[in-house]
Amino acid sequence: MGHLKFKVGEITAVIGDNADHAPASGHRAGYNGIWDFRHRTSMRSIFVPTYAGLNLEHIFNGETEFENNDIFFEPRRAPMTFRKLNDQQAELHQPATPTFHVESTTRFTLRAPWYLDLDFRCTPHQHVHQRGWFGCFWASYINGPADKSFYFLGGWRPKESVWMQLCAQAHDDESTVRAHDDDFKLTWQEGSRDSLFKNFSRMRYAKPLYYGNFENLVYILMFKPEAGIRLTHSPSGGGFNKDFNTTNPAWDWQFIVPKYDVMKEYGYHARAVLRPRCSREEILDEYEKWINE
Template sequence: MMHAPCQHWPESDSTGDHVMTLNVPLNSLPGIHRRDFLSASTIAVLGGAVASSSNLRAALPDENIGHATLRVGDLTAVIGDNSADDEHRAGYNGVWSLQHSAATRSVFVPAVAGLNLEHIVTGEQLDDGKIFFEPRNAAMNFRKLDDHSAELHQPPTPTFHVESWTQFQLVAPHYLDMTFRCKAHQPVFSRGYLALFWASYINAPADKSMYFQGGLDGQKDLWTQFCTQWHNDQSTVRHRDDAFEMTFPSDGRDALFKSLSRFRFDLPFFYGNFDDLIWLVMFDRAEGIRLTHSPSGGGGNAALQTTNPAWDFQFLVQNPEIMKEYSFRVRTVLRPRCSRAEMLGEFMKWKETM
């Protein structure tokens, strides 16, 4: 299958808050035990300069509060916030890396991420790049919960005032679960909806397609191959019963979530092929879920002379209420290729546990 080059590349530069840290050796602060030092809320340093304990902790070489590596069964995952680290670029929160034991590389583009919370959409404020990618730019806190789970917490964002919690958990042998919760703190939804958008930048697969059960009007439960030719062109697939129209200003920028496909999905999951593996993404509901594709959203891979597609999804809340919590769950499966019947079995088995 030929894939046309992208006409419009998504904005990739993110700007975040920069926190100054003081690299002060513990042994230069007499009388302070390391545990007390880390737990103190404020410490006066160098003639009255005050730094928070979190900033001082970030300066210690053996402390890492921005990301962690989790290993369970066949999977190794790096979960992280919006910080940069070596080749990983700032602004790409979520799953920095996800690799199967049978693979030689991560399913996600190394410099960016998968399951990356990148947009909060209300229909307004689309043209300012920093606001367009507000979840990438706003403050976010990382917390490792145990050896197989971690959580990202984003306080209310500056423009849309949405607070969120995203918990990731590895489950043997080949599952990565995501539970997302959010609540709005201010009534900024003049168009009657709140949508959140996650991007997964896939690492130069030979097959850039997403596959799901659905089809055109009059077609039901067909295995459908979905591979857009251009970025922002017929990009988003709605559920068969999804009739909600997200409205936008007539002169606003193009966006993946604005461009709708004629395809509809019937069951809330999709999969894609990656080397000798499949990556299956399943949702606990169809209501509010939309699937989105870009053939080149993750940029290009010069060595393989191809583009990195984005296999994305959205969570849409109609008429959101202030301070009410909204949530949904995702289970992803990264395993050696299998039959579609086995994939359906994975989905049905997971649904039975709910």
């Protein structure tokens, strides 16, 4: 079994690996993580049904990812296993990938009433990252929302913390938001292809979270205050949505390891929230409550 539906509190989630287990449903091979995510009041999944959310999409190091699409999307292509741990928890494991040699484990836990926790751990197995760093990238393809933007606390000036809105004008256009104190400069192979993780917004974030509006719900993605998280947006990453005559945006993120050691584990904790619309004060309350648990 490479995927399974979980229901806890007011949310349901289908968690699955990257194999083609359900062609009749239209879900495509390669897309892993959360195949379907709904609140009990939802009319449809927040994630595009053929794709996924919280989907491990890229490993990158400034050199290797640009060779071809199989390498650019290696986490989609390399074998991945699904394991149910209990009635509210599942795990995806990917052995060291053939090109980047990064092993990873993602544990998903549903918690009442509307929380989906993600615990990611990865281990580089070989010295193949010539520039001394590597990153991982996740995509969440949002299912035709009326508002493609996500919102976060940050600003244009150092240490500023006001509500900001990002809806990139085009794919690969000022797509990535770094933290105020993120001064690590990634370098790239000269002449290499464009990508979301190479393009930076002039805005910076003050807290590692964003939210977006979907139907009568708010979707919040938040991270424990660990270094290395970058927030990323595409207005069209999920393709065209015929039902709603619009593009499906991608609300994404990255995890950067600026200096690595072979066989050392790296990781972070995240939480997705899918709940009825609420005030920004309540969104921040959700974040503060979680990071202080």
